[in-house]
Amino acid sequence: MIFVGSHQAFRIGYGEDAHALAAGRPLIVGGVPITSPHGTVAHSDGDVLLHALADALLAGYALGDIGQHYPPADSAFKGMDSAKIVKGVLVILDQHAADFSIVNVAAAVTLDHPKLGPYRQQMQARIAELLALEPEQVGVTFKTSEGLAPGHIQARVAVLLAS
Ligand code: C5P
Ligand code: MG
Numbered sequence: 001m002i003f004v005g006s007h008q009a010f011r012i013g014y015g016e017d018a019h020a021l022a023a024g025r026p027l028i029v030g031g032v033p034i035t036s037p038h039g040t041v042a043h044s045d046g047d048v049l050l051h052a053l054a055d056a057l058l059a060g061y062a063l064g065d066i067g068q069h070y071p072p073a074d075s076a077f078k079g080m081d082s083a084k085i086v087k088g089v090l091v092i093l094d095q096h097a098a099d100f101s102i103v104n105v106a107a108a109v110t111l112d113h114p115k116l117g118p119y120r121q122q123m124q125a126r127i128a129e130l131l132a133l134e135p136e137q138v139g140v141t142f143k144t145s146e147g148l149a150p151g152h153i154q155a156r157v158a159v160l161l162a163s
Helices: 048-060 082-096 117-131
Strands: 008-023 027-029 032-034 038-041 101-110 138-143 152-162
Touching: 008 048, 027 038, 027 152, 032 117, 048 082, 048 101, 048 117, 048 152, 082 117, 101 117, 117 138
Parallel strands: 101 138
Antiparallel strands: 008 038, 008 152, 027 032, 101 152
């Protein structure tokens, strides 16, 4: 463990997620419903950003991943609001490291269409609300796949944790 300053230990967390897109399905990214002709084919609500965030938080303390804590085969999690997964993961972290805090979140979403830029502030606000942070602590960037993966959405999230 690395200690910096007054006995503070920092840990990095990183997570990824991807889902296939299909016409007529809902698209929810970072807890925000997106107006879109296609959405995710998923067991839960298919929010790749919140799934990658939850995995990043778990990875930061080597506590497994969301597939382990919320098995896809378990019907209890069908159509589940991913905000509940993030809240559940925070409880798991709290049990492991009661004094932990999140320094910042950095997220990247790859999606060819539609443009997510108009939703950036809403995503920052929603993620900040879920994590009890300020929106300025939540960076969210968007990229297309340049047409290489038009039928997919992907998210990658890094978090810095301190305890
Ligand atoms: O992938 P590309 O570099 O062409 O994306 C250009 C810009 O378009 C990104 O920096 C981002 O601001 C925006 N973008 C977006 N929504 C997406 C993909 C890209 O707002 N789904
Ligand atoms: Mg997922």
